[in-house]
Amino acid sequence: MTEKKWSRNVALVGTGMSKFGAFSDKTSRDLFVEAFCDLKNYVDKGFDPKRIEALYLGNFSSDQFEKQAHLAPILASWIGISPVPTMRIEDACASGGVALRQAALAIASGEYDVVLVGGVEKMTDLHIAQVTEALGTAADSQFEIPAGFTFPGFYAAMATAYMAKYDAPKEAFYHVSIKNHKNGALNDNAQYQLTIRQIMESKKERAAIKGRPVPEWEDEMEFLSDPKGNPNIAWPMALFDCSPVSDGAAVALLVAEDLAQEFTDKPLYLIGSGQASDGALPDRETLASIPAAKLAGAQAYRMAGINPEDIDLAEVHDCFTIAEIMASEDLGFFPHGEGWKAAMQGKTARNGDRPINTSGGLKAKGHPVGASGVGQVVEIWKQLHGIAGERQIEGEPRIGLTHNVGGSGQTCVVNIFERRD
Protein backbone atom coordinates (compact mmCIF):
# COMPACT_ATOMS: atom_id res chain seq x y z
CA MET A 1 0.00 0.00 0.00
CA THR A 2 1.32 3.46 -0.87
CA GLU A 3 1.94 5.80 2.03
CA LYS A 4 -0.76 8.47 2.10
CA LYS A 5 0.17 11.88 3.49
CA TRP A 6 -2.24 14.54 4.60
CA SER A 7 -1.65 17.77 2.67
CA ARG A 8 -1.36 19.67 5.96
CA ASN A 9 -1.35 18.83 9.64
CA VAL A 10 -4.06 19.38 12.22
CA ALA A 11 -3.87 20.57 15.83
CA LEU A 12 -6.28 20.27 18.74
CA VAL A 13 -6.51 23.56 20.67
CA GLY A 14 -9.14 22.76 23.27
CA THR A 15 -11.87 20.36 24.39
CA GLY A 16 -14.99 20.60 26.51
CA MET A 17 -17.70 18.36 27.86
CA SER A 18 -20.95 18.41 29.76
CA LYS A 19 -21.32 16.21 32.76
CA PHE A 20 -22.33 12.70 31.60
CA GLY A 21 -25.32 11.15 33.35
CA ALA A 22 -29.13 10.95 33.28
CA PHE A 23 -30.68 14.41 33.04
CA SER A 24 -34.45 14.45 32.69
CA ASP A 25 -34.46 18.28 32.59
CA LYS A 26 -32.07 18.59 29.62
CA THR A 27 -32.19 17.98 25.87
CA SER A 28 -29.27 17.45 23.53
CA ARG A 29 -29.05 21.16 22.74
CA ASP A 30 -28.69 22.03 26.46
CA LEU A 31 -25.92 19.45 26.87
CA PHE A 32 -24.18 20.70 23.74
CA VAL A 33 -24.27 24.31 24.97
CA GLU A 34 -22.81 23.12 28.30
CA ALA A 35 -19.93 21.36 26.49
CA PHE A 36 -19.27 24.39 24.28
CA CYS A 37 -19.11 26.70 27.32
CA ASP A 38 -16.66 24.29 28.95
CA LEU A 39 -14.44 24.44 25.83
CA LYS A 40 -13.91 28.15 26.45
CA ASN A 41 -12.18 27.24 29.74
CA TYR A 42 -9.53 25.24 27.94
CA VAL A 43 -8.61 27.33 24.89
CA ASP A 44 -6.14 29.35 26.93
CA LYS A 45 -5.76 32.35 24.62
CA GLY A 46 -9.52 32.47 24.06
CA PHE A 47 -11.24 32.44 20.68
CA ASP A 48 -13.94 34.23 18.78
CA PRO A 49 -16.69 31.72 17.85
CA LYS A 50 -16.94 33.61 14.54
CA ARG A 51 -13.68 31.93 13.53
CA ILE A 52 -15.42 28.52 13.45
CA GLU A 53 -15.97 27.62 9.80
CA ALA A 54 -17.89 24.33 10.13
CA LEU A 55 -19.47 21.96 12.66
CA TYR A 56 -18.98 18.20 12.36
CA LEU A 57 -21.41 16.56 14.76
CA GLY A 58 -21.26 12.95 15.91
CA ASN A 59 -24.73 11.74 16.85
CA PHE A 60 -26.11 8.24 16.58
CA SER A 61 -29.84 8.67 16.72
CA SER A 62 -31.45 11.85 18.02
CA ASP A 63 -34.34 10.88 15.72
CA GLN A 64 -35.04 7.73 17.74
CA PHE A 65 -34.09 9.11 21.17
CA GLU A 66 -35.62 12.60 20.94
CA LYS A 67 -37.67 12.55 17.72
CA GLN A 68 -35.29 15.18 16.40
CA ALA A 69 -33.44 14.54 13.15
CA HIS A 70 -31.31 17.13 11.34
CA LEU A 71 -29.70 18.05 14.64
CA ALA A 72 -26.44 19.71 13.52
CA PRO A 73 -27.85 23.05 12.24
CA ILE A 74 -29.99 23.38 15.37
CA LEU A 75 -26.99 22.94 17.65
CA ALA A 76 -24.97 25.40 15.55
CA SER A 77 -27.69 28.01 15.98
CA TRP A 78 -27.85 27.42 19.75
CA ILE A 79 -24.16 28.27 20.09
CA GLY A 80 -24.46 31.18 17.66
CA ILE A 81 -22.32 29.93 14.77
CA SER A 82 -24.96 29.80 12.01
CA PRO A 83 -24.70 30.03 8.99
CA VAL A 84 -21.55 27.84 8.89
CA PRO A 85 -21.96 24.49 7.15
CA THR A 86 -22.94 21.71 9.55
CA MET A 87 -23.25 17.95 9.21
CA ARG A 88 -24.28 15.08 11.39
CA ILE A 89 -22.05 12.00 11.15
CA GLU A 90 -23.66 8.67 12.03
CA ASP A 91 -21.48 5.61 12.59
CA ALA A 92 -23.31 4.26 15.63
CA CYS A 93 -21.21 4.52 18.81
CA ALA A 94 -18.19 5.60 16.74
CA SER A 95 -20.00 8.72 15.46
CA GLY A 96 -17.95 11.09 17.63
CA GLY A 97 -14.55 9.67 16.73
CA VAL A 98 -15.47 9.58 13.04
CA ALA A 99 -16.74 13.18 13.18
CA LEU A 100 -13.36 14.22 14.59
CA ARG A 101 -11.49 12.39 11.85
CA GLN A 102 -13.72 13.86 9.11
CA ALA A 103 -13.24 17.37 10.55
CA ALA A 104 -9.47 16.82 10.53
CA LEU A 105 -9.59 15.63 6.92
CA ALA A 106 -11.56 18.76 5.98
CA ILE A 107 -8.81 20.91 7.51
CA ALA A 108 -6.09 18.78 5.88
CA SER A 109 -7.82 19.29 2.52
CA GLY A 110 -7.39 23.05 2.88
CA GLU A 111 -11.12 23.78 2.79
CA TYR A 112 -11.33 24.98 6.42
CA ASP A 113 -8.85 26.31 8.97
CA VAL A 114 -10.99 26.13 12.13
CA VAL A 115 -13.57 23.40 12.71
CA LEU A 116 -15.70 22.53 15.73
CA VAL A 117 -16.22 18.83 16.39
CA GLY A 118 -19.18 17.86 18.54
CA GLY A 119 -20.65 14.67 19.90
CA VAL A 120 -23.98 14.41 21.65
CA GLU A 121 -26.59 11.86 22.68
CA LYS A 122 -29.67 12.21 24.90
CA MET A 123 -30.76 8.63 25.59
CA THR A 124 -32.53 8.50 28.93
CA ASP A 125 -35.94 9.80 27.86
CA LEU A 126 -36.82 6.34 26.55
CA HIS A 127 -37.66 3.23 28.56
CA ILE A 128 -34.81 0.68 28.73
CA ALA A 129 -36.50 -1.75 26.30
CA GLN A 130 -36.90 1.10 23.78
CA VAL A 131 -33.24 2.09 24.29
CA THR A 132 -32.20 -1.53 23.65
CA GLU A 133 -34.30 -1.53 20.48
CA ALA A 134 -32.91 1.84 19.31
CA LEU A 135 -29.31 0.68 19.85
CA GLY A 136 -30.18 -2.55 18.04
CA THR A 137 -30.67 -0.57 14.83
CA ALA A 138 -26.87 -0.17 14.78
CA ALA A 139 -26.62 -3.93 14.10
CA ASP A 140 -27.92 -5.86 11.10
CA SER A 141 -31.67 -5.50 11.60
CA GLN A 142 -32.48 -8.16 9.00
CA PHE A 143 -30.19 -10.99 10.06
CA GLU A 144 -28.82 -10.38 13.58
CA ILE A 145 -31.60 -8.71 15.55
CA PRO A 146 -34.25 -11.28 14.44
CA ALA A 147 -32.03 -14.01 15.93
CA GLY A 148 -32.60 -12.33 19.31
CA PHE A 149 -29.27 -10.52 19.62
CA THR A 150 -28.92 -7.38 21.73
CA PHE A 151 -25.79 -5.24 22.05
CA PRO A 152 -24.76 -6.80 25.36
CA GLY A 153 -25.44 -10.09 23.56
CA PHE A 154 -22.99 -9.39 20.72
CA TYR A 155 -20.17 -8.60 23.11
CA ALA A 156 -21.15 -11.53 25.33
CA ALA A 157 -20.88 -13.84 22.30
CA MET A 158 -17.43 -12.41 21.56
CA ALA A 159 -16.59 -12.99 25.22
CA THR A 160 -17.49 -16.70 24.96
CA ALA A 161 -15.31 -17.02 21.84
CA TYR A 162 -12.48 -15.20 23.66
CA MET A 163 -12.81 -17.28 26.84
CA ALA A 164 -12.82 -20.53 24.85
CA LYS A 165 -9.87 -19.53 22.65
CA TYR A 166 -7.61 -18.23 25.43
CA ASP A 167 -8.93 -20.13 28.45
CA ALA A 168 -9.82 -16.83 30.14
CA PRO A 169 -12.00 -16.79 33.27
CA LYS A 170 -15.09 -14.59 33.63
CA GLU A 171 -13.38 -12.99 36.67
CA ALA A 172 -10.92 -11.22 34.34
CA PHE A 173 -13.78 -8.99 33.21
CA TYR A 174 -14.48 -7.92 36.81
CA HIS A 175 -11.02 -6.35 37.03
CA VAL A 176 -11.84 -4.03 34.12
CA SER A 177 -15.04 -2.92 35.82
CA ILE A 178 -13.38 -2.40 39.23
CA LYS A 179 -10.55 -0.35 37.66
CA ASN A 180 -12.82 1.83 35.54
CA HIS A 181 -15.10 2.58 38.49
CA LYS A 182 -12.04 3.53 40.57
CA ASN A 183 -11.04 6.00 37.84
CA GLY A 184 -14.57 7.29 37.39
CA ALA A 185 -14.76 7.98 41.13
CA LEU A 186 -12.09 10.64 40.54
CA ASN A 187 -13.84 12.27 37.56
CA ASP A 188 -16.33 15.06 38.32
CA ASN A 189 -17.91 14.63 34.88
CA ALA A 190 -18.52 10.88 35.28
CA GLN A 191 -21.98 9.37 35.52
CA TYR A 192 -20.82 6.94 38.23
CA GLN A 193 -18.43 8.49 40.71
CA LEU A 194 -18.51 5.47 43.02
CA THR A 195 -16.11 2.57 43.26
CA ILE A 196 -17.55 -0.95 43.06
CA ARG A 197 -16.66 -1.33 46.75
CA GLN A 198 -18.68 1.78 47.62
CA ILE A 199 -21.62 0.45 45.58
CA MET A 200 -21.32 -2.90 47.40
CA GLU A 201 -21.23 -1.23 50.84
CA SER A 202 -24.23 0.96 50.04
CA LYS A 203 -26.22 -2.13 49.00
CA LYS A 204 -25.35 -3.75 52.34
CA GLU A 205 -26.40 -0.62 54.22
CA ARG A 206 -29.68 -0.43 52.34
CA ALA A 207 -30.43 -4.07 53.16
CA ALA A 208 -29.72 -3.38 56.85
CA ILE A 209 -31.96 -0.29 56.91
CA LYS A 210 -34.81 -2.19 55.28
CA GLY A 211 -34.37 -5.04 57.78
CA ARG A 212 -33.45 -7.55 55.08
CA PRO A 213 -30.64 -10.10 55.45
CA VAL A 214 -27.34 -8.27 54.82
CA PRO A 215 -25.34 -9.94 52.02
CA GLU A 216 -21.99 -11.34 53.20
CA TRP A 217 -19.82 -10.02 50.38
CA GLU A 218 -16.20 -9.84 51.61
CA ASP A 219 -14.85 -7.87 48.66
CA GLU A 220 -15.65 -6.63 45.15
CA MET A 221 -14.92 -10.00 43.55
CA GLU A 222 -17.48 -11.74 45.77
CA PHE A 223 -20.01 -9.00 45.11
CA LEU A 224 -19.52 -9.21 41.33
CA SER A 225 -19.69 -13.03 41.41
CA ASP A 226 -23.09 -12.97 43.11
CA PRO A 227 -26.08 -12.64 40.75
CA LYS A 228 -27.92 -10.86 43.58
CA GLY A 229 -25.34 -8.08 43.42
CA ASN A 230 -24.49 -8.33 39.77
CA PRO A 231 -27.42 -9.81 37.81
CA ASN A 232 -26.99 -11.38 34.39
CA ILE A 233 -27.72 -9.23 31.35
CA ALA A 234 -26.34 -11.43 28.55
CA TRP A 235 -24.12 -14.20 29.94
CA PRO A 236 -21.20 -13.84 30.51
CA MET A 237 -21.85 -10.07 30.57
CA ALA A 238 -23.55 -9.07 33.82
CA LEU A 239 -24.76 -5.64 34.95
CA PHE A 240 -21.32 -4.38 36.00
CA ASP A 241 -19.80 -5.47 32.68
CA CYS A 242 -22.05 -3.04 30.81
CA SER A 243 -21.71 0.69 30.20
CA PRO A 244 -24.80 2.67 31.21
CA VAL A 245 -27.48 4.50 29.22
CA SER A 246 -26.38 8.12 29.31
CA ASP A 247 -26.93 11.71 28.29
CA GLY A 248 -23.98 13.94 27.46
CA ALA A 249 -22.08 16.07 25.00
CA ALA A 250 -18.44 16.80 24.23
CA VAL A 251 -16.65 19.14 21.83
CA ALA A 252 -13.15 19.58 20.41
CA LEU A 253 -11.73 22.52 18.48
CA LEU A 254 -9.45 21.56 15.59
CA VAL A 255 -7.37 24.03 13.61
CA ALA A 256 -4.72 23.99 10.90
CA GLU A 257 -1.34 23.36 12.54
CA ASP A 258 0.13 26.74 11.62
CA LEU A 259 -2.73 28.56 13.41
CA ALA A 260 -2.53 26.59 16.65
CA GLN A 261 -0.39 29.11 18.53
CA GLU A 262 -3.07 31.78 18.01
CA PHE A 263 -5.35 29.72 20.28
CA THR A 264 -3.02 28.16 22.81
CA ASP A 265 0.66 27.77 23.70
CA LYS A 266 0.03 24.09 24.37
CA PRO A 267 -1.78 22.52 21.42
CA LEU A 268 -1.93 18.80 20.86
CA TYR A 269 -1.13 17.54 17.39
CA LEU A 270 -3.21 14.90 15.64
CA ILE A 271 -0.30 12.76 14.51
CA GLY A 272 -2.15 9.60 13.52
CA SER A 273 -5.65 8.67 12.41
CA GLY A 274 -7.17 5.52 10.97
CA GLN A 275 -10.58 4.04 10.31
CA ALA A 276 -11.97 0.75 9.03
CA SER A 277 -15.28 -1.06 8.61
CA ASP A 278 -16.52 -4.64 8.70
CA GLY A 279 -19.58 -6.76 8.05
CA ALA A 280 -21.94 -8.17 10.66
CA LEU A 281 -20.47 -10.24 13.48
CA PRO A 282 -20.84 -13.73 11.90
CA ASP A 283 -18.91 -12.64 8.79
CA ARG A 284 -15.63 -12.00 10.62
CA GLU A 285 -12.60 -14.26 10.47
CA THR A 286 -12.33 -14.09 14.27
CA LEU A 287 -14.83 -13.45 17.05
CA ALA A 288 -12.18 -13.02 19.75
CA SER A 289 -10.89 -9.73 18.34
CA ILE A 290 -12.25 -6.76 16.36
CA PRO A 291 -10.53 -6.76 12.95
CA ALA A 292 -11.58 -3.17 12.11
CA ALA A 293 -9.84 -1.98 15.30
CA LYS A 294 -6.62 -3.69 14.32
CA LEU A 295 -6.75 -2.07 10.88
CA ALA A 296 -7.63 1.41 12.20
CA GLY A 297 -4.89 1.16 14.82
CA ALA A 298 -2.28 0.01 12.29
CA GLN A 299 -3.17 2.91 9.95
CA ALA A 300 -2.91 5.43 12.79
CA TYR A 301 0.45 4.05 14.01
CA ARG A 302 1.82 4.06 10.44
CA MET A 303 0.73 7.66 9.85
CA ALA A 304 2.25 8.74 13.18
CA GLY A 305 5.41 6.72 12.61
CA ILE A 306 5.20 5.22 16.08
CA ASN A 307 4.60 1.84 17.72
CA PRO A 308 2.11 0.74 20.37
CA GLU A 309 4.92 0.97 22.99
CA ASP A 310 5.08 4.73 22.38
CA ILE A 311 1.52 5.33 23.61
CA ASP A 312 1.52 6.78 27.15
CA LEU A 313 -2.20 6.33 27.72
CA ALA A 314 -5.29 5.22 25.82
CA GLU A 315 -9.01 5.83 26.08
CA VAL A 316 -10.59 2.73 24.56
CA HIS A 317 -14.18 1.81 23.77
CA ASP A 318 -15.18 -0.24 26.84
CA CYS A 319 -18.91 -0.40 26.08
CA PHE A 320 -18.57 -3.82 27.74
CA THR A 321 -15.65 -5.11 29.80
CA ILE A 322 -14.65 -7.70 27.17
CA ALA A 323 -14.36 -4.84 24.65
CA GLU A 324 -11.59 -3.19 26.69
CA ILE A 325 -9.64 -6.45 26.87
CA MET A 326 -9.95 -7.04 23.10
CA ALA A 327 -9.02 -3.38 22.43
CA SER A 328 -5.86 -3.72 24.53
CA GLU A 329 -4.83 -6.55 22.19
CA ASP A 330 -6.13 -5.14 18.89
CA LEU A 331 -4.13 -1.94 19.52
CA GLY A 332 -0.97 -3.98 20.11
CA PHE A 333 -0.51 -3.16 23.81
CA PHE A 334 -0.54 -6.87 24.66
CA PRO A 335 -0.31 -9.99 22.46
CA HIS A 336 -3.60 -11.71 21.56
CA GLY A 337 -4.74 -13.83 24.47
CA GLU A 338 -2.72 -11.84 27.02
CA GLY A 339 -5.04 -8.85 27.53
CA TRP A 340 -7.13 -10.60 30.18
CA LYS A 341 -4.01 -11.39 32.19
CA ALA A 342 -2.77 -7.80 31.90
CA ALA A 343 -6.15 -6.59 33.21
CA MET A 344 -5.94 -8.98 36.19
CA GLN A 345 -2.34 -7.94 36.92
CA GLY A 346 -3.25 -4.24 37.06
CA LYS A 347 -1.13 -3.30 34.03
CA THR A 348 -3.94 -1.09 32.70
CA ALA A 349 -4.50 0.79 35.98
CA ARG A 350 -3.53 4.46 36.36
CA ASN A 351 -0.21 3.44 37.91
CA GLY A 352 0.33 0.46 35.57
CA ASP A 353 2.65 0.30 32.55
CA ARG A 354 -0.24 0.90 30.18
CA PRO A 355 -2.95 3.14 31.65
CA ILE A 356 -6.29 2.57 29.94
CA ASN A 357 -9.46 4.56 30.51
CA THR A 358 -8.19 6.86 33.23
CA SER A 359 -11.44 8.84 32.77
CA GLY A 360 -13.47 5.89 34.02
CA GLY A 361 -14.13 4.81 30.44
CA LEU A 362 -17.56 4.34 28.97
CA LYS A 363 -18.23 2.00 31.90
CA ALA A 364 -18.09 4.63 34.67
CA LYS A 365 -17.88 7.97 32.89
CA GLY A 366 -20.99 7.05 30.88
CA HIS A 367 -21.76 6.24 27.25
CA PRO A 368 -23.91 8.86 25.51
CA VAL A 369 -23.07 7.06 22.30
CA GLY A 370 -22.50 9.93 19.84
CA ALA A 371 -20.53 11.89 22.45
CA SER A 372 -18.29 9.04 23.64
CA GLY A 373 -15.63 9.32 20.94
CA VAL A 374 -15.20 13.04 21.57
CA GLY A 375 -15.37 12.55 25.35
CA GLN A 376 -12.33 10.27 25.04
CA VAL A 377 -10.40 13.17 23.49
CA VAL A 378 -11.32 15.39 26.46
CA GLU A 379 -9.51 12.96 28.77
CA ILE A 380 -6.44 12.79 26.51
CA TRP A 381 -6.34 16.62 26.52
CA LYS A 382 -6.46 16.72 30.33
CA GLN A 383 -3.92 13.98 30.90
CA LEU A 384 -1.42 15.33 28.35
CA HIS A 385 -1.71 18.79 29.95
CA GLY A 386 -1.27 17.42 33.47
CA ILE A 387 -4.65 18.79 34.60
CA ALA A 388 -6.51 15.54 35.31
CA GLY A 389 -6.47 16.18 39.05
CA GLU A 390 -6.46 13.17 41.35
CA ARG A 391 -6.54 10.75 38.42
CA GLN A 392 -3.53 12.35 36.67
CA ILE A 393 -1.02 9.70 35.61
CA GLU A 394 2.62 10.19 36.48
CA GLY A 395 5.58 10.91 34.23
CA GLU A 396 4.46 13.74 31.91
CA PRO A 397 2.59 11.70 29.29
CA ARG A 398 3.12 13.03 25.76
CA ILE A 399 1.21 10.67 23.44
CA GLY A 400 -2.42 9.62 23.91
CA LEU A 401 -4.65 7.40 21.78
CA THR A 402 -8.43 7.16 21.39
CA HIS A 403 -10.17 4.01 20.12
CA ASN A 404 -13.86 4.35 19.28
CA VAL A 405 -15.98 1.43 18.04
CA GLY A 406 -19.36 1.48 16.30
CA GLY A 407 -21.76 -1.43 16.67
CA SER A 408 -20.14 -4.77 17.37
CA GLY A 409 -17.08 -3.66 15.38
CA GLN A 410 -18.57 -2.65 12.00
CA THR A 411 -16.76 0.68 12.44
CA CYS A 412 -13.58 1.52 14.31
CA VAL A 413 -11.70 4.81 14.37
CA VAL A 414 -8.38 5.44 16.12
CA ASN A 415 -6.83 8.90 16.64
CA ILE A 416 -3.43 9.66 18.18
CA PHE A 417 -2.50 13.00 19.78
CA GLU A 418 0.91 14.33 20.79
CA ARG A 419 2.00 17.19 23.01
CA ARG A 420 5.26 18.72 21.74
CA ASP A 421 5.92 21.84 23.84
Add this chain to the structure above:
Amino acid sequence: MSDYTMNSKDFYKALADQKLIGSHCKFCDAYAIPQKSICPKCHQQESEIIEFSGDGKLVAYTVISVPPVMMAEAGYDAKNPYCVGIVELVEGPRISAQILDVDMHHPENIKIGTQLRMTTITRGEDEKKVTYLAFRPI
Protein backbone atom coordinates in the same frame (compact mmCIF):
# COMPACT_ATOMS: atom_id res chain seq x y z
CA MET B 1 -33.79 -22.72 -11.23
CA SER B 2 -34.26 -21.85 -7.62
CA ASP B 3 -37.58 -20.56 -6.30
CA TYR B 4 -35.67 -17.82 -4.52
CA THR B 5 -33.82 -14.70 -5.67
CA MET B 6 -30.82 -12.78 -4.38
CA ASN B 7 -33.18 -10.27 -2.74
CA SER B 8 -32.40 -10.42 0.96
CA LYS B 9 -36.04 -10.92 1.99
CA ASP B 10 -36.11 -14.23 0.13
CA PHE B 11 -33.96 -15.71 2.89
CA TYR B 12 -37.02 -15.56 5.15
CA LYS B 13 -39.33 -16.72 2.36
CA ALA B 14 -37.16 -19.86 2.09
CA LEU B 15 -37.06 -20.23 5.85
CA ALA B 16 -40.87 -20.26 5.94
CA ASP B 17 -40.54 -23.24 3.55
CA GLN B 18 -38.11 -24.83 6.09
CA LYS B 19 -35.15 -24.22 3.79
CA LEU B 20 -31.84 -22.61 4.72
CA ILE B 21 -30.58 -20.86 1.62
CA GLY B 22 -27.45 -18.97 0.72
CA SER B 23 -25.25 -18.48 -2.30
CA HIS B 24 -22.38 -20.31 -3.90
CA CYS B 25 -19.87 -18.48 -6.10
CA LYS B 26 -19.28 -20.44 -9.30
CA PHE B 27 -16.09 -18.44 -9.85
CA CYS B 28 -14.22 -18.98 -6.56
CA ASP B 29 -16.34 -21.69 -4.88
CA ALA B 30 -17.05 -19.58 -1.72
CA TYR B 31 -20.35 -19.92 0.13
CA ALA B 32 -22.29 -17.05 1.70
CA ILE B 33 -25.26 -16.87 4.06
CA PRO B 34 -27.55 -15.04 3.57
CA GLN B 35 -27.32 -15.08 -0.23
CA LYS B 36 -25.31 -12.31 -1.88
CA SER B 37 -25.23 -11.58 -5.62
CA ILE B 38 -21.72 -10.13 -5.32
CA CYS B 39 -19.30 -12.71 -3.91
CA PRO B 40 -17.78 -11.24 -0.72
CA LYS B 41 -14.51 -13.12 -1.40
CA CYS B 42 -13.80 -12.52 -5.11
CA HIS B 43 -16.33 -9.77 -6.01
CA GLN B 44 -17.56 -11.65 -9.09
CA GLN B 45 -21.27 -11.79 -9.90
CA GLU B 46 -21.31 -15.49 -10.66
CA SER B 47 -23.28 -16.64 -7.63
CA GLU B 48 -26.15 -19.11 -7.55
CA ILE B 49 -28.71 -19.73 -4.82
CA ILE B 50 -28.10 -22.99 -2.97
CA GLU B 51 -29.71 -24.82 -0.08
CA PHE B 52 -27.46 -25.60 2.90
CA SER B 53 -27.54 -28.94 4.68
CA GLY B 54 -28.53 -27.16 7.90
CA ASP B 55 -25.79 -28.82 9.97
CA GLY B 56 -23.16 -26.82 11.80
CA LYS B 57 -21.49 -26.09 15.10
CA LEU B 58 -21.73 -23.41 17.76
CA VAL B 59 -18.84 -20.90 17.65
CA ALA B 60 -20.09 -18.20 20.06
CA TYR B 61 -23.18 -17.73 22.22
CA THR B 62 -24.88 -15.79 24.97
CA VAL B 63 -27.83 -16.33 27.27
CA ILE B 64 -29.91 -13.17 27.41
CA SER B 65 -31.83 -12.21 30.56
CA VAL B 66 -32.75 -8.68 29.46
CA PRO B 67 -34.59 -9.15 26.16
CA PRO B 68 -35.49 -6.56 23.52
CA VAL B 69 -39.19 -5.85 22.89
CA MET B 70 -39.62 -8.59 20.26
CA MET B 71 -38.20 -11.32 22.51
CA ALA B 72 -40.05 -10.03 25.59
CA GLU B 73 -43.29 -10.30 23.61
CA ALA B 74 -42.30 -13.88 22.78
CA GLY B 75 -42.27 -14.59 26.54
CA TYR B 76 -38.60 -14.29 27.46
CA ASP B 77 -37.37 -12.50 30.58
CA ALA B 78 -34.83 -12.91 33.40
CA LYS B 79 -36.65 -16.01 34.70
CA ASN B 80 -37.00 -17.45 31.21
CA PRO B 81 -33.80 -16.44 29.39
CA TYR B 82 -32.96 -17.53 25.86
CA CYS B 83 -29.79 -18.47 24.03
CA VAL B 84 -28.63 -16.84 20.82
CA GLY B 85 -25.43 -17.76 19.08
CA ILE B 86 -23.32 -17.79 15.96
CA VAL B 87 -23.35 -21.04 14.03
CA GLU B 88 -20.69 -22.16 11.57
CA LEU B 89 -22.31 -24.28 8.87
CA VAL B 90 -20.50 -27.39 7.65
CA GLU B 91 -20.26 -25.62 4.27
CA GLY B 92 -18.22 -22.84 5.96
CA PRO B 93 -20.14 -19.58 6.40
CA ARG B 94 -21.58 -18.40 9.72
CA ILE B 95 -24.96 -17.04 10.75
CA SER B 96 -26.71 -15.71 13.87
CA ALA B 97 -29.61 -17.75 15.22
CA GLN B 98 -31.56 -18.62 18.33
CA ILE B 99 -30.23 -21.80 19.96
CA LEU B 100 -32.88 -24.10 21.42
CA ASP B 101 -32.74 -26.96 23.93
CA VAL B 102 -29.54 -25.94 25.73
CA ASP B 103 -29.21 -25.28 29.48
CA MET B 104 -30.30 -21.63 29.75
CA HIS B 105 -29.97 -21.70 33.55
CA HIS B 106 -26.37 -22.91 33.46
CA PRO B 107 -24.86 -21.03 30.48
CA GLU B 108 -21.35 -22.02 31.57
CA ASN B 109 -22.26 -25.60 30.62
CA ILE B 110 -23.07 -24.73 27.01
CA LYS B 111 -20.10 -25.82 24.92
CA ILE B 112 -18.57 -24.03 21.97
CA GLY B 113 -18.20 -26.65 19.25
CA THR B 114 -21.59 -28.26 20.02
CA GLN B 115 -22.96 -29.91 16.86
CA LEU B 116 -26.23 -28.31 15.80
CA ARG B 117 -28.98 -28.84 13.25
CA MET B 118 -31.20 -26.19 11.73
CA THR B 119 -34.82 -25.78 12.71
CA THR B 120 -37.23 -22.85 12.71
CA ILE B 121 -39.18 -20.98 15.34
CA THR B 122 -42.17 -18.72 14.86
CA ARG B 123 -42.72 -15.55 16.83
CA GLY B 124 -45.62 -13.10 16.70
CA GLU B 125 -49.29 -13.87 16.23
CA ASP B 126 -51.78 -14.00 13.34
CA GLU B 127 -50.68 -11.86 10.38
CA LYS B 128 -47.57 -10.76 12.31
CA LYS B 129 -46.35 -14.35 12.58
CA VAL B 130 -42.83 -14.70 11.19
CA THR B 131 -40.59 -17.76 10.82
CA TYR B 132 -37.09 -17.30 12.23
CA LEU B 133 -33.96 -19.39 12.06
CA ALA B 134 -33.00 -21.54 15.03
CA PHE B 135 -30.70 -24.47 15.74
CA ARG B 136 -30.76 -27.27 18.29
CA PRO B 137 -28.12 -29.79 19.36
CA ILE B 138 -28.04 -32.96 17.26
